[in-house]
Amino acid sequence: MEESVRxxxxxxxxxxxxxxxxxxxxxxxxxxxxxxxxxxxxxxSGGIPDDMDIATTHTPEQIKSIFPRSLMVGASxxxxxxxxxxxxxxxxxxxxxxxxxxxxxxxGRRPGMVRFLEGGEGNSGxxxxxxxxxxxxxxxxxxxxxRLLDPYNGLNDLKLGVLKSVGVAEERFEEDGLRVxxxxxFLDAGKMGIREMDDSLRSGILSSGExxxxxxxxxxxxxxxxILTGENVHSIIHQMLSLGVLERVFDxxxxxLPPELSMDYLVNLALLFRNSELTGEELxxxxxxxxxxxxxxxxxxxxxxxxxxxxxxxxxxxxxxxHAFVPDRRKKMIIDYLKKIGIETGGFEKxxxxxxxxxxxxxxxxxxxRLAFVTxxxxxxRLGRLKGWLHRRQVEEACRSEExxxxxxxxxxxxxxxxxxxxxxxxx
Numbered sequence: 001m002e003e004s005v006r007x008x009x010x011x012x013x014x015x016x017x018x019x020x021x022x023x024x025x026x027x028x029x030x031x032x033x034x035x036x037x038x039x040x041x042x043x044x045s046g047g048i049p050d051d052m053d054i055a056t057t058h059t060p061e062q063i064k065s066i067f068p069r070s071l072m073v074g075a076s077x078x079x080x081x082x083x084x085x086x087x088x089x090x091x092x093x094x095x096x097x098x099x100x101x102x103x104x105x106x107x108g109r110r111p112g113m114v115r116f117l118e119g120g121e122g123n124s125g126x127x128x129x130x131x132x133x134x135x136x137x138x139x140x141x142x143x144x145x146x147r148l149l150d151p152y153n154g155l156n157d158l159k160l161g162v163l164k165s166v167g168v169a170e171e172r173f174e175e176d177g178l179r180v181x182x183x184x185x186f187l188d189a190g191k192m193g194i195r196e197m198d199d200s201l202r203s204g205i206l207s208s209g210e211x212x213x214x215x216x217x218x219x220x221x222x223x224x225x226x227i228l229t230g231e232n233v234h235s236i237i238h239q240m241l242s243l244g245v246l247e248r249v250f251d252x253x254x255x256x257l258p259p260e261l262s263m264d265y266l267v268n269l270a271l272l273f274r275n276s277e278l279t280g281e282e283l284x285x286x287x288x289x290x291x292x293x294x295x296x297x298x299x300x301x302x303x304x305x306x307x308x309x310x311x312x313x314x315x316x317x318x319x320x321x322x323h324a325f326v327p328d329r330r331k332k333m334i335i336d337y338l339k340k341i342g343i344e345t346g347g348f349e350k351x352x353x354x355x356x357x358x359x360x361x362x363x364x365x366x367x368x369x370r371l372a373f374v375t376x377x378x379x380x381x382r383l384g385r386l387k388g389w390l391h392r393r394q395v396e397e398a399c400r401s402e403e404x405x406x407x408x409x410x411x412x413x414x415x416x417x418x419x420x421x422x423x424x425x426x427x428x
Contacts, residue, residue, distance in 0.1 A: 101132065168204070267336050284301055300329075307334060316351050319352045371387050
């Protein structure tokens with residue numbers, strides 16, 4: 001192993017938390033454990049390692065006996081989520097998997113047969129376990145002595161910026177179709193740019209037309225969320241479009257790549273469908289089925305989509321309503337979305353930034369009881385609508401007193417005009 005690689009590994013191991021070291025130490029007391037997957041990849045590429053995945057000779061039952069609070073979520077496939085005694089539900093977790101071989105992927109998702117492996121001589125057990133993984137850069141391990149195990153030259157591919165499958169790409173995709181999407185996620189090397197897709201991997205993707213068969217849409221949504229959050233998302237989405245992957249993910253919904261994408265995955269989702277004639281509600285309904293997003297996420301996409309034809313009202317009144325009515329998270333997304341679809345937002349943003357939040361009373365100054373007393377209106381839709389209209393004017397004019405708000409009653413025929421035309425506080 002090269003001296004520089006050894007130093008990188010030693011530095012990464014030294015930076016492990018005491019909990020990481022304890023988990024590895026206890027697994028190595030009466031068995032063998034290796035750090036595998038993304039932690040190894042990210043450490044060797046100069047990134048910040050994320051959650052640690054571990055491969056071990058221990059069976060799931062043995063892991064449970066060592067760490068009693070472990071969750072046996074995938075025990076039949078050898079995977080246990082290790083949690084430590086005394087930790088709350090928000091404490092650190094480790095995915096620990098028994099060395100295994102797999103076969104009979106009849107549903108394109110789960111192996112029909114799993115066989116747990118012994119450690120074997122000369123690391124044969126861990127090598128066999130690494131052989132079932134997706135890409136060479138994810139098929140490296142670090143043993144208890146800090147040595148790198150790299151049977152598929154993942155380190156070299158990592159240095160060259162190349163993404164290759166372990167073995168035949170078509171076979172890997174037949175085992176788990178979600179690996180097609182994972183390939184695009186791992187093309188993103190963060191600040192180092194885009195990895196180059198190996199020709200055989202590209203061919204495998206092109207020949208995997210039914211890769212989503214048997215894959216839950218929730219898993220698809222999780223992968224797409226990660227892809228749409230990457231630092232090099234525009235280039236990656238371009239490749240997904242050119243290889244016909246997005247049309248399969250989105251079930252032939254029309255997708256168009258904008259000149260620029262965002263760092264926010266919800267903004268990016270809305271941007272991809274900015275030219276769709278679907279309403280916001282219709283689009284969110286489609287995405288709910290295709291990606292199984294949360295209700296809140298679907299609402300944000302719907303709200304942005306409804307802004308695609310917006311004629312931005314660049315007035316202080318509009319900016320005040322935007323401040324008062326739109327949640328903070330949505331403010332950022334809408335401004336980002338409008339910029340990316342080519343709407344000039346500079347003037348509006350300047351007005352918005354000029355607002356001193358302390359100058360605005362956001363709650364209605366005049367309540368329904370007081371308004372009923374002043375107008376003589378009984379509790380009714382008319383009274384409720386009038387209260388909402390006054391609230392809107394209160395925000396638009398930055399009113400600070402009941403007297404200031406009630407003077408707007410002279411601006412409206414609140415006794416006989418059509419109250420359904422009175423606009424309540426909203427934006428746009």
